[in-house]
Amino acid sequence: xxxxxxxxxxxxxxxxxxxxxxxxxxxxxxxxxxxxxxxxxxxxxxxxxxxxxxxxxxxxxxxxxxxxxxxxxxxxxxxxxxxxxxxxxxxxxxxxxxxxxxxxxxxxxxxxxxxxxxxxxxxxxxxxxxxxxxxxxxxxxxxxxxxxxxxxxxxxxxxxxxxxxxxxxxxxxxxxxxxxxxxxxxxxxxxxxxxxxxxxxxxxxxxxxxxxxxxxxxxxxxxxxxxxxxxxxxxxxxxxxxxxxxxxxxxxxxxxxxxxxxxxxxxxxxxxxxxxxx
Ligand SMILES: Nc1ncnc2c1ncn2[C@@H]1O[C@H](COP(=O)(O)OP(=O)(O)O)[C@@H](O)[C@H]1O
Ligand SMILES: [Mg+2]
Numbered sequence: 388x389x390x391x392x393x394x395x396x397x398x399x400x401x402x403x404x405x406x407x408x409x410x411x412x413x414x415x416x417x418x419x420x421x422x423x424x425x426x427x428x429x430x431x432x433x434x435x436x437x438x439x440x441x442x443x444x445x446x447x448x449x450x451x452x453x454x455x456x457x458x459x460x461x462x463x464x465x466x467x468x469x470x471x472x473x474x475x476x477x478x479x480x481x482x483x484x485x486x487x488x489x490x491x492x493x494x495x496x497x498x499x500x501x502x503x504x505x506x507x508x509x510x511x512x513x514x515x516x517x518x519x520x521x522x523x524x525x526x527x528x529x530x531x532x533x534x535x536x537x538x539x540x541x542x543x544x545x546x547x548x549x550x551x552x553x554x555x556x557x558x559x560x561x562x563x564x565x566x567x568x569x570x571x572x573x574x575x576x577x578x579x580x581x582x583x584x585x586x587x588x589x590x591x592x593x594x595x596x597x598x599x600x601x602x603x604x605x606x607x608x609x610x611x612x613x614x615x616x617x618x619x620x621x622x623x624x625x626x627x628x629x630x631x632x633x634x635x636x637x638x639x640x641x642x643x644x645x646x647x648x649x650x651x652x653x654x655x656x657x658x659x660x661x662x663x664x665x
Contacts, residue, residue: 396451421598438553476540537560537565
């Protein structure tokens, strides 16, 4: 089922001469774990801002074409209505956390929807368990570490039960250990809830093993969107200036030395399967 669809979509920020998005055609389907990657300035954040109507409704600029969320046109549907379909965690989660404590933060969206307090408590219990923040409910957002804030931001979105959760560079402020934990947590949530999770991320090592699909952006163009195996074995991925995963670099080198002639594996378990088959 298609959840988000861009049709011949162009976008230019007011005051800029260049288009930040050029003729985007993209379908985001349900129940997928999708990696969005591209060099800095390639348009990833701009693409994400279109996923809940912030572009074109909040940012001033010029657009052509259309973006639909579950069939709703993002130019005219209120952002509040689109936010229940797509939950977005932007960079710097502390800017997104507004309540005096974590419990209120998570309850905020549900209260706005007019949900009963018994039901709210039940839902808070469930999402705080999944995100492992039960012990933080009384804390103020500013008392939390970056990783904890990130998990609170994810819990506040998850509680609204959107069909898609989008995260813009969620590990940028985290240490490597916490970054890995957050990505693993997101994969668990994706499998358990059968929702779609789309992540813009530079740490490809972390996300690639879990990703079903990859979207590649370059200079405002969506240059490729396919399953992960296909993308990382293609020339676009090879030539983009990205922080390539270690496994990719090793097997790519082996390929160049003619010691390997198959699809480059995307995870350690796939490498092990390959070695077992030798
Ligand atoms: N709020 C904004 N106003 C004007 N230009 C912007 C704004 N946000 C991004 N841009 C421009 O749009 C282009 C794409 O940026 P962005 O979507 O942030 O890329 P990425 O997330 O891949 O680094 C860049 O040229 C950037 O300078
Ligand atoms: Mg960005």
